[in-house]
Amino acid sequence: AQSVTQPDIHITVSEGASLELRCNYSYGATPYLFWYVQSPGQGLQLLLKYFSGDTLVQGIKGFEAEFKRSQSSFNLRKPSVHWSDAAEYFCAVRPRGSTLGRLYFGRGTQLTVWP
């Protein structure tokens, strides 16, 4: 079955520590891959996306993600977390050939940052 899995429901890190949020997908052909962030009361904001090419993708706010085909993963990373990064993070996919904007999401990972 097609799915997007974010295995961690909640992650807590100290400010300044590194961060990695996991995402795995299960699709026949590698879909387009996205990471979104949602802060309370705000709409989802796109952090980065992968379509093809370089497997290490740079995004906004200092985030990056690495696509690993062999592991069907697209993990989000940040070398040094800031308190303002506390939010909910969603991995999403768009199957190849599907309508632009038609996304399928993981369940989200809530990030808490300790001062």
Add this chain to the structure above:
Amino acid sequence: GAVVSQHPSWVICKSGTSVKIECRSLDFQATTMFWYRQFPKQSLMLMATSNEGSKATYEQGVEKDKFLINHASLTLSTLTVTSAHPEDSSFYICSARDSIGAQGLWGEKLFFGSGTQLSVL
């Protein structure tokens, strides 16, 4: 930047009543809009895709007679939950795609509302 306004942010209603949620694109024309729902600790699940002036396309398992979607203009889509029941309590989010004008990051041109928390008593 492009903004999608979704209202209301939260709504409480009695079982059996209908609730309308609005999603407006404020500074671009949204030729396509998407509606999602999210249960606690679960994924955002795509409910339907609507194109302006056309009938919505519903995902498998979504009752089209219960979740009425109207996309009569390029800036407004509405989701009406008819005869709501407690099991319809959920977080509903819209997204809008600008296929003509403003570009989002990397040209994806997809913008999200801030969501509506529906609680049915």
